[in-house]
Structure formats: structure tokens, C-alpha cells
Amino acid sequence: MDMSARFEREGGGDMEAAEGPKGFLGKLGSRMTRARGDELPNLPTREAMLLLRNYEESGKGWFWSTDAAGRITYISGAVARLMGHTPRALMAKPFAELFQPADSRCERQRTLPFLLTRQSKIDELPLRTAADGGERWWAVSGQPFFDAGGRFAGYRGSGADITAQRRSAEDASRLALYDSLTGLANRLHISKKLDTTLAMLARQQRSCAIMLLDLDRFKHVNDTLGHPAGDALLKQVAQRLLKIVGDKDRVSRLGGDEFQILLPEMEDRGQLGDMAADIIASLSQPYSVEGSRCIIGASVGVAISPFDGTSSEDLVRNADLALYAAKGGGRGRFRFYSSDLHQAAEDRRALEDDLRDALARGEMALTYQPIVNAKNDTVTGMEALMRWEHPERGPISPALFIPIAEEANLIWGLGEWALRRACTDAASWPGAMRVAVNVSPIQFANADLPKIVMSALAASGLPPERLELEITESVFLGESDETADMFKALKAIGVRLALDDFGTGYSSLGYLQTAPFDKIKIDQSFVRGATVAGSRNSAIIAAIVALAEALDMETTAEGIESLDQLDLIRKLHVSHVQGYVYSKAVPHDELLQHAESGSWTIKPAGPAKQRNDRFHMFRKVGAIHENHRYTVVMRNLSATGAFVEGLLDVPVGTQFVIDFGEGQLATATVRRSRKHQQGVEFEQSLVSDGNGGLCTRHRVSPYLIAAAGQNLSPALALPAFTCTSDWQAA
Incomplete structure (x- = not known):
């Protein structure tokens, strides 16, 4: 509101009277002159008023006054317009109503009405307004004044725009509590939130779950595509997590490729398992990063209070132990914490030490599971499966020691041994049965793999077409030129290539156009539920078979255990079958006894219907x-x-x-x-x-x-x- 408008409202005559010694600015000018009389020469009242007006117009500050009831009698025009009003419209409005109600960001804000009522001095009180121009913050000061009779007459004060300082402080606070790359809560923030949540829920005797996530094969993305690509990938991971969890304050990035999810009042392990499975499936879908297609995975550890710990330290430690177990179980899995995981972790470390010398001590062996023609029950090949007979613990499952070998950088030596032994054994088989050998992604990424394959074939005398290399979809992590060159080199040798575990989370039809596979192996997870009423697995299997036939590929269904599963697989025209319905893996000597005539036909046997795993x-x-x-x-x-x-x-x-x-x-x-x-x-x-x-x-x-x-x-x-x-x- 300008001076003339205010003077006219108060019934005055001209602008000069409003600016005189008894006007508002005149009084402020006189106060300023008296306050600084020892430092500045006395200024004429009009000169002081002009200086104050110039100060208002500069935008560096503004003035306000109220009557005894707290109603506005004066407010600088510039600030009124920033608040979305005209000065005239604000006259007689309660001063306190200009500002937003108090919230957690400014606890002092609630003291304004109290200060005005108590006629107390106001000293740079931070207050917030919201208008079309956005949110603004003000530092408001003021003092009560009294009439000649000593009666309270109202307030006179000033204010300054502190929006920039406030935003700067909020940005600094955000940097302290949030991850600058993904925008998720950081380790400090989620740690404090977990402490608070556990304390609150403990008083209510309620549960709280946390999930720890670790990305599988993320390091490979950084190494092959560079750190900028890795950062872009982490942003996409954060977006996918938020889509599943929903609440941004519950998802945090702890650092690197580690994430934590806070789930208050959840202890249903069925729901938690479903969420963990959804997270793993979502994060395992392909990403597009800087024009490159890449695939990673995730492992999840889950701990629940108060069962698995009542303090944040215990809960995080136990969730981390569950995550370690999930990764040790083959990655791409989730695990719940249980007390026996402590011993399992110690056992796993001991197994790693023992595995380093297992080959030298002759503890490793190969067994062979028949791959059977679904139409005539004739064995057409064998899959070589590695077995470890520990001198003290007995047989060790490959699901346990293969991940250990990959982490400990032992898989290359074990893989080369398995390849050479399988070729040597297969060369002694009568007939033309093929042998299938698994190749890990680590082996596939080694440029020496074709040389090792040729050396194994040459040493054993096995024809290349009788060797089938089973490769999982994770080799397409970056779809680099090296991947295409490796396929080309292996096919040049003349060996067969099979795509293993098809449909387990990394599937893409794109690479089937170029990768020279001879066979698709349908993962047993599709087979297990295919005969259950309402399952869509049979439709998925039928689609895979149609795709394979169109590309002139064979198909093998893994994990067939019951006769109803076998009947379904035959109706869906899957060409080959592997599973207990025909045979478990057998030692090499037993295999020779069955196949001594040059062929081996197996009559299927097993339960009539699929039943729950026992x-x-x-x-x-x-x-x-x-x-x-x-x-x-x-x-x-x-x-x-x-x-x-x-x-x-x-x-x-x-x-x-x-x-x-x-x-x-x-x-x-x-x-x-x-x-x-x-x-x-x-x-x-x-x-x-x-x-x-x-x-x-x-x-x-x-x-x-x-x-x-x-x-x-x-x-x-x-x-x-x-x-x-x-x-x-x-």
C-alpha cells in the first residue's frame, strides 16, 4: 500500500502530512534518528522517511504495524504483493493470519499469536507464506507501542525475506539425510528412522520388518560400461523399488549397490516373501542405460522384530546375515533370518577353504542325468553334474558350493576340470549320446574358453557335435561385442549350445535372433506348477515350444517328477525331458552298464500326480x-x-x-x-x-x-x- 492511499483511508489531506513527524514513517524515522544519534548526524524527519521508503523499495526489507487488536494498519506494498494481495485488501486483517499454520519444519511458528497476545517483543521470528509465486519465508521482528496514557496501542515492526537462506539450509539438510544420486534416504536417515520406529512399535508390542538388498552383477556393469552408466542404473533401480514399496521414506540407499527397505507393522512372512520375490523379479528385468541393454539381479535378506532382534543393530546385522545366505544360495533369492544362519556362515567360510584343495585331493566327481526323447523314451544325451564328496561332511550340494566357487574365483578351475572329464567320459560311451556341460557366466566371459573347449575335445577324441554347452541368460548382461564373438567362436568349433533355465527372469526374445542356440531348456519352475488347476504355466510352455520350433531349436523340460507332468509335457510337444520320472543322476560306471548296447531306453515311473515337495x-x-x-x-x-x-x-x-x-x-x-x-x-x-x-x-x-x-x-x-x-x- 502506498503512502497516499493509506493517508486518504485515514482521512488526511495530502502526502506531505502522511510523511510528516506524526505519520508512520515519520515516527520510524524519528526513532531511527534517536537510536543512532551517537553515530550519525541528525537527519531531518522527511529525509529519514525517504531513506526508509528507499529501503522498502529495494526489497531488502519491509515494515508493518497493527492496532491493539492485532489488525493490520500498515504493510509495505511490495511484500503485500509477494503474499498475493494488494495493500488495501490487507487493511484491518489480523496480522497473524498472513502466515501459514505451524508445522514440523518450524516449531517456533506457533508462538506468533502467543507473542502478539502477550504484547511481547518479536525478534526475527521465521514465518512462512504460500502464494501463487510459491512458498516464502520471512524473518519478522516487532515491538509493542503505547499511547500517551500508557495503554497498549499495537505493534510496529519490520521483516526480511529469508527464502534463499531457508532453501539453502533445507538443501544442506537434505544432503545430510538423502542420497544425492537416487534421492532416497541415506544410511544416516534410515538408521534414525529405524531406531524411532522400533522404539514406537516396541511400546505397542508390534512388529517391524526390514529388507536388505544387494545387486547381483552390478560390478560388471561398472567395469564394462563405466561408472556414469552404473550411476544411471542405480537411479532406475531406485525407481523400481519405489514403484513396489510405494513410500519413499521407507526405501534407502546405504551406499554402493546396497539398499534397505523399512516395513513397519509387517511380520507375515508370506507377504514379505511375495514382496521380496516381486523386487527380485522387477530388478532382474532388462535396463536401457546410455543406449546399452544390461541385466542385473538382486538378492534379499529379511529380518523381523522382535523375533530376530529388538534393536536396530541386531535387526540390521541379522538381515545382513540372511542376505549373505541368499547370495550364497545362488543369488537371485531371498532369505529370512534364522538363528542357524550364524553357524551356516561359519560353515560356508570353512567350505571355501576346503574347496580350494578339493580337486587336488580327488574329492570332486561327475554324475550324469539322462536327457530323454519324450516320444520314445530313448536317452539321447546326459547332463554332467558336479558332485563334491567332503571327507568329513559327506556330499555337498552344488547349490551350495558352486556360488562359493564363483565368489572365491575358483569356478574357472572347477569348470575346466568338469569339461575335460565329461569329454573323456563321453568319448567312451557306446552309440552317439551327447554330453551337456554347464558353463558359468564367469567362464563364458573368459576369452580362453574356446581354446579350453578345443583342447578338451582334442585330448578326448570326442566329436564336437556330441558336446553341448549349457549357458544361462545372464551372459547377455551387457550384450557386448565380446558376447557375440564368443558365440561365433564356439559355433566355429562345431559344439552345440543350449540356453539353460529359460524364463527365470532374464528372458528376452531379442538375443534369440542372433545367438546361435540349438536348444532351449525350460526351467523347472514352469513345470512344477503346470498341472495345478488355474495355472498359466502350460500356456507359457506352449509358447516357448512354438518359439523354439519356429527357430528350429529343440526343447528340454527340466524337473519332471510325476506322470501327469510328463503327459502334459508330451501334449505340449516338448521334444526332450529331464527329471526323476526317468532317472536321477547316476555315476559313470552305472551309466555304462545301462548303455552298453549302444542305446538306453527308460520306462517312466513316479507318482501319478504332482504333489508338494517333501x-x-x-x-x-x-x-x-x-x-x-x-x-x-x-x-x-x-x-x-x-x-x-x-x-x-x-x-x-x-x-x-x-x-x-x-x-x-x-x-x-x-x-x-x-x-x-x-x-x-x-x-x-x-x-x-x-x-x-x-x-x-x-x-x-x-x-x-x-x-x-x-x-x-x-x-x-x-x-x-x-x-x-x-x-x-x-
Whole structure:
């Protein structure tokens, strides 16, 4: 509002009167002259007023005044317009209503009405306004003034625009709490948030889960495409995580290619497992980075409070241990924390040391699983599978030692040994059966691979067309010229190439146009669920077969175990079958006995229908019935039930609560009973633990156990508490 407008509203005559000694600016000028009289020569009142007006117009500050009721009697025109108003429109409006209500960003903001009511001095109070021009911050000062009779008459004050300083401070705060590359919360921010969340939920006796993620093969992207490409990839990873999780404040980048997700009030391991699987599937889809197509993967570790720790340090450490186990299990997996992972980590480190000398000590061997023509049951080839017979621990699963070999840089030596041994063995087979040998991505990336293949063929005398190299889709990580050159070099030798584990997360039809594969191997994950009602897997298999036929490729379905699976695979015109329905992997000597006539025909055998996976074990567990707890031995386990021994003549229909320890319970009903053996059915099906084992959705909270005096009683053994720890085949 300009001076003339204000003077006219107050009934004055001319501008000079408004600017005189009794006008608002005149009074301010007199106050300024008196305040600095010891430093400046006395200025005429009009000169002081002109200086103040010049100060207003410079935009460096503004003035305001109110009456005793807090209503505006004067406000600088420039600031009124910045607030989205005209000076005239603001006259008689409450001064406090110019500013936004207090929020967490400025706790002092709530003191303005209080200060005005108490007639207190206001000293650079930060206040916020919002108008079409955007959010602005002001530092507002003011002092109460009184009339000649000593009665409070209102406020006179000034203000300054501190928006730039405020934004600078917020940017600095954001840099301290957020990752500058992805915009996600950083380690410090998520750590503080986790502490706060755990403390709050502990008071409410509620759960909280965290996930730790580590990207698989990210280093290869950095090494081959450069760090700028790696940064661009991390941004895309962050976007995909936010799309799944939804809440930006729950997703953080800890540094490098590590991420953490905070999930308050979640403890359902079925839901958590589904989310982890969705994350892995999403992050494993191809990326376009600076014109290059690249593929990575992810591994996930999950820990849940209060079961796996009540402090943030314990929870993060245990989630990290679960992540380590997931990566050790073959990557591209998730794992829930369980107490036995501590020992598993120690065992894994010991296995790495032992694996370094396993070849020299003669502990490695190859077994061979038949690959059978689906039409006539004739064996056309064998897949070579590496086995490790540990001198103390016995047979070690390849799912365990192959990832160890890859991380410890031992896979090249093991892979070369397997290739040479397989060629030598196959050369002694009667007939023309082929041998299939797995080639890891690390081997495939080594420029010496064609030389090793030619050397193995030459030393054994095996014709090249009888050697089939099985290669996974992860070799197409960067689709570089080196990849195309490797395919060209291998095909020039004359060997066959098979695309292994097709459809497990890295599939693309693009590379099938150029990569010279002779066969597509359909992953067993599609086969396992294909006969289940409502499954779309059979349609996916049919599409893969049609694609292969169009490209003049063979197909092999892996993991066939039941006769109904085999019937379906035949109806879908899959050309070859591999699985227990025909044969497990057999030693070389046994293979020679079967194939001594030059051909080997196997009659399929197995269960009529697909059934849930059963894990054979020998494990002591508790069986709670009424007021008694019995110790029984669990001999096998599936998602829907178990087979136990140790109780005599239990009536069918009896309900037990199976206690796996640490407050982890599963309600079960006896469905079959014969002397000391019982088959029990779980009330709620178990779920995958992400690593080939099983677990239940829930666990009995330690809070509940503590409330019961730390003694599990039948009162706790209700159907709602159906929980176990992670377990798998022993």
C-alpha cells in the first residue's frame, strides 16, 4: 500500500502530512534518528522517511504495524504483493493470519499469536507464506507501542525475506539425510528412522520388518560400461523399488549397490516373501542405460522384530546375515533370518577353504542325468553334474558350493576340470549320446574358453557335435561385442549350445535372433506348477515350444517328477525331458552298464500326480496336546503336512501344536496313524523361505511369551499362532 492511499483511508489531506513527524514513517524515522544519534548526524524527519521508503523499495526489507487488536494498519506494498494481495485488501486483517499454520519444519511458528497476545517483543521470528509465486519465508521482528496514557496501542515492526537462506539450509539438510544420486534416504536417515520406529512399535508390542538388498552383477556393469552408466542404473533401480514399496521414506540407499527397505507393522512372512520375490523379479528385468541393454539381479535378506532382534543393530546385522545366505544360495533369492544362519556362515567360510584343495585331493566327481526323447523314451544325451564328496561332511550340494566357487574365483578351475572329464567320459560311451556341460557366466566371459573347449575335445577324441554347452541368460548382461564373438567362436568349433533355465527372469526374445542356440531348456519352475488347476504355466510352455520350433531349436523340460507332468509335457510337444520320472543322476560306471548296447531306453515311473515337495529329515520337535508336551521326530515335511514318529496309537483327528522352538508353533491335525507313526496336516499351509525350504507365515511374539511368564502353555497353542523357523532338508 502506498503512502497516499493509506493517508486518504485515514482521512488526511495530502502526502506531505502522511510523511510528516506524526505519520508512520515519520515516527520510524524519528526513532531511527534517536537510536543512532551517537553515530550519525541528525537527519531531518522527511529525509529519514525517504531513506526508509528507499529501503522498502529495494526489497531488502519491509515494515508493518497493527492496532491493539492485532489488525493490520500498515504493510509495505511490495511484500503485500509477494503474499498475493494488494495493500488495501490487507487493511484491518489480523496480522497473524498472513502466515501459514505451524508445522514440523518450524516449531517456533506457533508462538506468533502467543507473542502478539502477550504484547511481547518479536525478534526475527521465521514465518512462512504460500502464494501463487510459491512458498516464502520471512524473518519478522516487532515491538509493542503505547499511547500517551500508557495503554497498549499495537505493534510496529519490520521483516526480511529469508527464502534463499531457508532453501539453502533445507538443501544442506537434505544432503545430510538423502542420497544425492537416487534421492532416497541415506544410511544416516534410515538408521534414525529405524531406531524411532522400533522404539514406537516396541511400546505397542508390534512388529517391524526390514529388507536388505544387494545387486547381483552390478560390478560388471561398472567395469564394462563405466561408472556414469552404473550411476544411471542405480537411479532406475531406485525407481523400481519405489514403484513396489510405494513410500519413499521407507526405501534407502546405504551406499554402493546396497539398499534397505523399512516395513513397519509387517511380520507375515508370506507377504514379505511375495514382496521380496516381486523386487527380485522387477530388478532382474532388462535396463536401457546410455543406449546399452544390461541385466542385473538382486538378492534379499529379511529380518523381523522382535523375533530376530529388538534393536536396530541386531535387526540390521541379522538381515545382513540372511542376505549373505541368499547370495550364497545362488543369488537371485531371498532369505529370512534364522538363528542357524550364524553357524551356516561359519560353515560356508570353512567350505571355501576346503574347496580350494578339493580337486587336488580327488574329492570332486561327475554324475550324469539322462536327457530323454519324450516320444520314445530313448536317452539321447546326459547332463554332467558336479558332485563334491567332503571327507568329513559327506556330499555337498552344488547349490551350495558352486556360488562359493564363483565368489572365491575358483569356478574357472572347477569348470575346466568338469569339461575335460565329461569329454573323456563321453568319448567312451557306446552309440552317439551327447554330453551337456554347464558353463558359468564367469567362464563364458573368459576369452580362453574356446581354446579350453578345443583342447578338451582334442585330448578326448570326442566329436564336437556330441558336446553341448549349457549357458544361462545372464551372459547377455551387457550384450557386448565380446558376447557375440564368443558365440561365433564356439559355433566355429562345431559344439552345440543350449540356453539353460529359460524364463527365470532374464528372458528376452531379442538375443534369440542372433545367438546361435540349438536348444532351449525350460526351467523347472514352469513345470512344477503346470498341472495345478488355474495355472498359466502350460500356456507359457506352449509358447516357448512354438518359439523354439519356429527357430528350429529343440526343447528340454527340466524337473519332471510325476506322470501327469510328463503327459502334459508330451501334449505340449516338448521334444526332450529331464527329471526323476526317468532317472536321477547316476555315476559313470552305472551309466555304462545301462548303455552298453549302444542305446538306453527308460520306462517312466513316479507318482501319478504332482504333489508338494517333501523334505526328508531327522529332526526332534515338540508336539503339544492339552497340558502335555511330547518330543517326537519329524521324518519328512511338506507345505501342507509332516510325518512324525514317537507317539503310540494316536487317534485320527487329534490336534497337536508342533513346536519348532523359539516360540515357533504350527497347529496340525492327525490324518493318518499307525502305531508310533503319524501323518499330520497343517491348519495353514507353509510358505517358501526363498531358498528351497519352507516356513510359516507367523511366529508367536516374544512379547506374548514374556507375558505368559516365558513358559509356552496350551493357552498359547491356538490356531492363530502357526509359526515355525526356517527349515529344509537335512
